[in-house]
Amino acid sequence: MAQAVGPSTTPVREIRTESEVSPDLPWDVIVWDDPVNLMSYVVFVFKQVFGFPDHLARKLMLEVHEQGRALVASEPREQAERYVHALHGYGLRATMERPS
Amino acid sequence: MTATFVRRGERIRLQLRPPEVDLLARLAGELRTALEEPGPDDPVVARLFPPAVLGDPDADREVRDLLADALLADRLAGLEAVLELLERGRRSRGRLVVDLAEEEPLLVLGVLNDIRLAIGARIDIEALDRDRLAEDDPLAYPVAVMDHLGWWQEQLLAILDGRDRQA
Numbered sequence: 001m002a003q004a005v006g007p008s009t010t011p012v013r014e015i016r017t018e019s020e021v022s023p024d025l026p027w028d029v030i031v032w033d034d035p036v037n038l039m040s041y042v043v044f045v046f047k048q049v050f051g052f053p054d055h056l057a058r059k060l061m062l063e064v065h066e067q068g069r070a071l072v073a074s075e076p077r078e079q080a081e082r083y084v085h086a087l088h089g090y091g092l093r094a095t096m097e098r099p100s
Numbered sequence: 101m102t103a104t105f106v107r108r109g110e111r112i113r114l115q116l117r118p119p120e121v122d123l124l125a126r127l128a129g130e131l132r133t134a135l136e137e138p139g140p141d142d143p144v145v146a147r148l149f150p151p152a153v154l155g156d157p158d159a160d161r162e163v164r165d166l167l168a169d170a171l172l173a174d175r176l177a178g179l180e181a182v183l184e185l186l187e188r189g190r191r192s193r194g195r196l197v198v199d200l201a202e203e204e205p206l207l208v209l210g211v212l213n214d215i216r217l218a219i220g221a222r223i224d225i226e227a228l229d230r231d232r233l234a235e236d237d238p239l240a241y242p243v244a245v246m247d248h249l250g251w252w253q254e255q256l257l258a259i260l261d262g263r264d265r266q267a
Contacts, residue, residue: 030154036220038250040257041213084152085167089174091213096163097154 025098027080029073032093033064045090046072049083105255112205112259114198121196125186127215132179134218135172147221148175148214175214182211205256212253216246
């Protein structure tokens, strides 16, 4: 998306630096759709990594498949990193981000 | 077609025909080489070590650096384990038979997935229209290999999920 450049009179929101952001604010862990990972495999991985019951794992897998992405966890940074680590280990495309 | 994975009591048995043994050994060896001596901009490396943080390049670099060594070590250990399984197997009725212990089914599942991801990355599967793939297309073979290994994964997942007992 294009953004306006040059001087502006409108106040610009200050960019927050790392130290100003509480480390405890939750990060969203997102799993993205992928043409290779099998649907049954993604369900299996969700159960392994998050301990989700079958119906929830299946629901989230379908969300990934149909919407292209699904929010699978919202956790403090370290836990979010652990989840991303585990999901990458299984070969899923997973990212974490601060909710905007 | 005979099953590649079957339940034997509490164990899972892997049984491969000789061409399948050769195929799996070759693909596992190739992936190991690709990970140990990564070429510049190798799509396989990009796929197996994907972005971790969105919207914050510094945090992304930080987290990926943090995870890279462990992810690589786990992937190489899995490949090593699978290559050893193929060495360990015994011949029975023209097949290689390996009884998998404890964590080995999970390792095999992960290695099969990594190999399929690697093939997919090499042939740029995201841009591929499978329905328009001609039989003599050079990509028809790698796609068929991915499907074959995917069928192995489905069998293994059915056993791990206990679905084979319900059938």
